[in-house]
Amino acid sequence: MIRVTRKVEFSAAHFYHNPDLSPEENRRVFGKCNNPHGHGHNYVVEVTIAGEPDPVTGMVLDLKELKGILQTEIVDRMDHRHLNYEVPELAGKIPTCENIATVIWQLLLPRITKGRLDRVRLYESPDLFADCTADSANGRARA
Amino acid sequence: MKISVTRRYRFAASHRLHSPGLSEEENRRAYGKCNNPHGHGHNYVLEVTVTGPVDAATGMIANLGELDPFVEREVVEPFDHKYLNEEIPEFRASVPTTENICREIYLRLRKFPAAQLERIRVEETSKNSFEFCG
Numbered sequence: 697m698i699r700v701t702r703k704v705e706f707s708a709a710h711f712y713h714n715p716d717l718s719p720e721e722n723r724r725v726f727g728k729c730n731n732p733h734g735h736g737h738n739y740v741v742e743v744t745i746a747g748e749p750d751p752v753t754g755m756v757l758d759l760k761e762l763k764g765i766l767q768t769e770i771v772d773r774m775d776h777r778h779l780n781y782e783v784p785e786l787a788g789k790i791p792t793c794e795n796i797a798t799v800i801w802q803l804l805l806p807r808i809t810k811g812r813l814d815r816v817r818l819y820e821s822p823d824l825f826a827d828c829t830a831d832s833a834n835g836r837a838r839a
Numbered sequence: 840m841k842i843s844v845t846r847r848y849r850f851a852a853s854h855r856l857h858s859p860g861l862s863e864e865e866n867r868r869a870y871g872k873c874n875n876p877h878g879h880g881h882n883y884v885l886e887v888t889v890t891g892p893v894d895a896a897t898g899m900i901a902n903l904g905e906l907d908p909f910v911e912r913e914v915v916e917p918f919d920h921k922y923l924n925e926e927i928p929e930f931r932a933s934v935p936t937t938e939n940i941c942r943e944i945y946l947r948l949r950k951f952p953a954a955q956l957e958r959i960r961v962e963e964t965s966k967n968s969f970e971f972c973g
Contacts, residue, residue, distance in 0.1 A: 712897075712898070714896055714897070716896065717896070725896075725897055725902065725904070726897075727904055789898060790897060790898030790899075791898070792893075792897070792898035792899050793844060794842055794844055794893045794898060794899060794900055795893065795898045797842065798840075798842060798893070801840055822847065823846060823847040823848075824844070824845070824846055824847070824903070825844070825845050826842060826843065826844045826845070826900075827842065827843045827844075827845065827888075828840050828841070828842050829840065829841050829842075829843070830840065830841075831840060831841060
C-alpha cells in the first residue's frame with residue numbers, strides 16, 4: 697500500500713466561546729482564545745490517501761483531482777472566513793483544531809473515490825495539530 | 840475514525856553516550872563522537888500526542904491550559920539547559936540516547952490525567968527522530 701499526501705493552506709479567524717458557560721468560566725477554560733473580537737491562524741492541512749497504484753498510470757489517484765477537491769471542500773469554504781460565523785458545518789461547535797479536522801474529514805470522506813482517506817492532519821500553528829486517522833490500515837474508512 | 844492532538848515543545852540539553860557495560864574502546868566504537876567525555880548538546884523537539892473523546896463543551900481532547908503546564912513541569916523544566924547524564928536521575932543508570940529519552944518522557948507524561956497519552960516523538964536534530972508509544 698502507498699500513501700500519498702497533499703497539502704493546502706487557508707487563513708481564517710475564530711474564537712472559542714461556549715454559550716452554556718458563564719463569561720468567567722469561558723475566560724478560565726479558553727483563556728486568550730475567548731477574546732470575542734476573534735483572532736486568526738494560517739492553517740495547514742495535510743490530506744493523506746492510501747491505496748495501490750493503478751498498474752497503467754502508476755498513480756494511487758490523480759493529484760489534480762485531489763487538488764480540485766481540496767480547493768472546493770476546504771479552501772473555498774474556509775479561506776479568509778470567520779469560522780464561528782461563516783462555515784455552516786461548524787455551526788454550534790467550538791472551532792478547535794479537533795473539530796475543524798473532524799469537519800474536514802467528514803467533507804472529504806464521500807469525495808475520495810480512488811484510494812481511501814487515511815489521515816487528515818490540521819496544523820493550527822507549527823506547534824499544534826490534530827490528526828483524524830482511519831480506524832484500520834486495512835479496513836474501509838468510516839465516518 | 841480516530842482523533843488525536845499533538846503539541847510540540849522544545850528543550851536544549853547536553854549529554855554523553857557512554858555505557859559502563861562496554862570497554863573504553865567499545866564505547867568509542869559504538870558511540871563515536873557522542874562518546875566525547877566532555878559531552879555535547881542538542882536542541883531537542885518533543886512532540887506529545889494525546890487521544891480520547893472530544894469534550895463537547897470545549898471542542899477539545901485536552902485543554903492546552905492543562906497540558907502545557909503539565910509537560911512544562913514534568914519534562915521541559917527538569918530537562919531544559921541540563922546535563923542529562925547527571926541531572927536526570929534515571930540517566931545515572933541508563934544511557935541518555937534519544938530512544939531512552941523517549942521512554943523516560945513517556946513514563947513521566949503517561950500520568951497526565953485529562954487524556955490518554957498516545958505517542959512521544961523526539962527530534963534530536965532535524966535529521967533524527969524517535970518515537971515511543973508504550
